[in-house]
Amino acid sequence: MSFPSSGRVLFSATLVRGHIAKFHIPYLRWFKERGWETWVAAKNDYPDKNCEIPYCDHFVNIDFARSPFSKQTLVAYRELRRLFAEERFDLVHTHTPVGGVLTRLAARDARKAGTRVVYTAHGFHFYKGAPLANWLLWYPVERFMSRFTDVLITINHEDYERAKGFAHCRVEYVPGVGVDLSRFAAVKCAGAKREELGLAPGDFALLSVGDLIPRKNQAAIVRALPLLSANTKLIVCGEGPERENLLSLAGQLGVSDRLALLGFRDDMAEIMHACDCLVFPSVHEGLPVSVMEAMASGLPVVASPIRGIDPDLLDDHVSGLLLPDSEPASIAAAVSELMDDGELRGRLIAGAVSSVCRFGLDEALASTSKIYVGEVLDADTR
Numbered sequence: 001m002s003f004p005s006s007g008r009v010l011f012s013a014t015l016v017r018g019h020i021a022k023f024h025i026p027y028l029r030w031f032k033e034r035g036w037e038t039w040v041a042a043k044n045d046y047p048d049k050n051c052e053i054p055y056c057d058h059f060v061n062i063d064f065a066r067s068p069f070s071k072q073t074l075v076a077y078r079e080l081r082r083l084f085a086e087e088r089f090d091l092v093h094t095h096t097p098v099g100g101v102l103t104r105l106a107a108r109d110a111r112k113a114g115t116r117v118v119y120t121a122h123g124f125h126f127y128k129g130a131p132l133a134n135w136l137l138w139y140p141v142e143r144f145m146s147r148f149t150d151v152l153i154t155i156n157h158e159d160y161e162r163a164k165g166f167a168h169c170r171v172e173y174v175p176g177v178g179v180d181l182s183r184f185a186a187v188k189c190a191g192a193k194r195e196e197l198g199l200a201p202g203d204f205a206l207l208s209v210g211d212l213i214p215r216k217n218q219a220a221i222v223r224a225l226p227l228l229s230a231n232t233k234l235i236v237c238g239e240g241p242e243r244e245n246l247l248s249l250a251g252q253l254g255v256s257d258r259l260a261l262l263g264f265r266d267d268m269a270e271i272m273h274a275c276d277c278l279v280f281p282s283v284h285e286g287l288p289v290s291v292m293e294a295m296a297s298g299l300p301v302v303a304s305p306i307r308g309i310d311p312d313l314l315d316d317h318v319s320g321l322l323l324p325d326s327e328p329a330s331i332a333a334a335v336s337e338l339m340d341d342g343e344l345r346g347r348l349i350a351g352a353v354s355s356v357c358r359f360g361l362d363e364a365l366a367s368t369s370k371i372y373v374g375e376v377l378d379a380d381t382r
Contacts, residue, residue, distance in 0.1 A: 041083060179296060
């Protein structure tokens, strides 16, 4: 039996710009190339509200809140229930914790009627070392919601092993959403971009990529700057509520002239080639795409030894430097080691470029599409 040449698929996540546009366009394209009608349900988080999603036939703006305790959560659930009452989908692929919970709850009746529901956990909120509150809230929620799921996809080994122990559905491991490795390996000339970023020839540029939120811990990098030589600069790409706090902290520490907050950028491949090191002291992650992009770019990585990085992505002093902790002094020591040892930088670059190949977009898309095909064909035989 072959994959149907027509059908309807819904992708849902909390945000369009912050999630769908960053990770799922290749998957929408995969369905379009097979004649399927594609839908996206997410919050339009573009500043100008001009929301054009490639390979998407129908966009439904759902005003998701990141917190499950927001009053907007009930409104979003009602909007999703209305969507499933009015439209029939053959397959639903949902993402992000709140978006995933609400979509699966809203799709209960649709699933009974034959819709297959796939949920990708981009890093459970409960993990080794997580606050007790995370375990008390999210572990029972994810365990319960697995009853309304056909396939639970995990993207790191810790989550995969844990999900196999609690899920009431099939559990799969797919190593991330995939990175277009060729895009990040293709950039060769960094001089012009360094000049655009205001970097002098002797500057050592640290790069931080991610939402400006406490979990990403950019403040620790700012606090490390006074411990490093004056030619060390920090380039931060991302936007979020911590922006003003980071600027204020830099001012208090006297390093405002060494910090640049660039906001969201569409030229990350060029920026990565223009910088000297990615610093990633995040508190917790699923499988960070920015780390994989840096590895593909030949940009040495200094990162926290957290789930999704250790052991999934980096081997200490082989493909990156793993911090003993996320304190500023530890960050400064690791960066200084890189600055002082060109041979080490070369080894880390070679190790990273070699190991990141298994996280390419083609590999991730092939693994995920097998799940799509299996679920759709299984639904046809029910």
